[in-house]
Amino acid sequence: MSTLGEIGEHETIKRILPMLGTHADLAVGPGDDCAVCRMAGTGNDQVFTTDPIIEGVHFQSLEKPERVGNKAVGRVLSDIAAMGAQPQWILVNVVAPPELDFQYLEKIYQGMNALCATFGAIIIGGDVAKGPVLELHVFGTGLQPAGTALLRSGGEIGDSVLVTGPLGNSLASGHHLDFVPRVEEGIFLRETGLVHSMMDLSDGLATDLRHILKQSGVGATLKSSAIPRLGTVEQALFDGEDFELLLTASPENTVKLQQDWGTRFGSELPVIGTLTSARGELEVDGRELASKAFEHFSS
């Protein structure tokens, strides 16, 4: 017998995954930003994801409701963006204590609706239930041409590692509530045909990049001075909740990708490192970064 608290959230998910089945139309199962399902006869794939946000964990009780709504839907749109898909349908389960003011909930919906509208998504259903703390469970789907989903498993040795924006300090700055998910950027990057692997940054660069390393069977070396950041190097590596896209591309395509990005968005798409053959190993400035080693890391 062991409790969820003892084995941790990561291990809990790891143990559940093998219990789930397979299906002929399920192209990518759990373990990427979204599941990817074939839609026979359409030439499209449909992607699926869901994310909870919970009061006291993902936002504080006195937070502005429009921002809570933005974050709740933004996390899901960020997962959809990480596949390169166009967001489509959204459903929302609300759990709320009876003493919550209705106007607060109304403003959460205003925040969710506003972000959905920006990216062509729409809330089509959901439910409301009573519970001890406020929670929003957002479920979303997206569409993209069949076989084009950008996966964590597509990285190749020698690939450049790139990131779409500055990292770190997201919780303190409020960026984790106000962020705009990189939907347009994800679709653009997928359409270039130059990206090998992609994911969104929610748990911090050091943690998230390891998913690409593991699923692609590669290592990586990063140059700390190249990482665009809004705080210290440690914050850029470990804070999380950045909701930028992390991607890899072959070195020969990198300059073209950066130029096309600059033309489209008028901003930089910096290279922060390279994928290596040292399977599973993550180096920063030539020094190995131990897993979950925030307290041991110093720049």
Added chain:
Amino acid sequence: MSTLGEIGEHETIKRILPMLGTHADLAVGPGDDCAVCRMAGTGNDQVFTTDPIIEGVHFQSLEKPERVGNKAVGRVLSDIAAMGAQPQWILVNVVAPPELDFQYLEKIYQGMNALCATFGAIIIGGDVAKGPVLELHVFGTGLQPAGTALLRSGGEIGDSVLVTGPLGNSLASGHHLDFVPRVEEGIFLRETGLVHSMMDLSDGLATDLRHILKQSGVGATLKSSAIPRLGTVEQALFDGEDFELLLTASPENTVKLQQDWGTRFGSELPVIGTLTSARGELEVDGRELASKAFEHFSS
């Protein structure tokens, strides 16, 4: 200012609905058992629904985990069945206290997987988060030929009102945990082409039938002796959590529908009443049943 507790769950949902937008491919928005979306080029519609179950509200803390899993997925499959759709993809968000034993969660997944497998559905994603009580938020999709979804709004004056199985006493008997959603029955009923309106029974016949009355612009008169039941008439009308299908069909097609049903399932499909022109009025044995009037009703 008014709290959710003051205005109630029903009114909360009623106030949220007008805030949600529209979309060219959204054939049926929130307010039916599922939302219905067109899938261009496929000849199919895709239906979407979500349901939470919360410890202490929808199940008790010491309940067998396989049964909790069955209920969590069963409620969603019942909504999909109520449209006449084939279940497809399922995603599950788990909220759990850290002290929960992993084996308990494992058995919940066994219960969910078993029910999914029975009906050709599969869990393709989800998330796990910490919270004060155990919650399962299940999202599901289904498929059916375009334009065939059986809605609450399709009832016509003179229609027979039918129900697929006995009602009442579901909480006390444990049926609310063990039930088998009427997926095969829903698909069969849709394929007959004889059903005007359909929904699943989750809040109790008296409450749920009013949705058909309101959305179809009709009334209904029921004969209490005709209602198949597992307890008293009051229980059949008000208990809820039956997860049978409630449907209406024209009087001239009713006998054929009942015969075809008997051939297919070897059981009865009883007529329990008739839709009337008395818009919004629900009569039982010739006596009007006030809304939410359990305490005022006597047989």
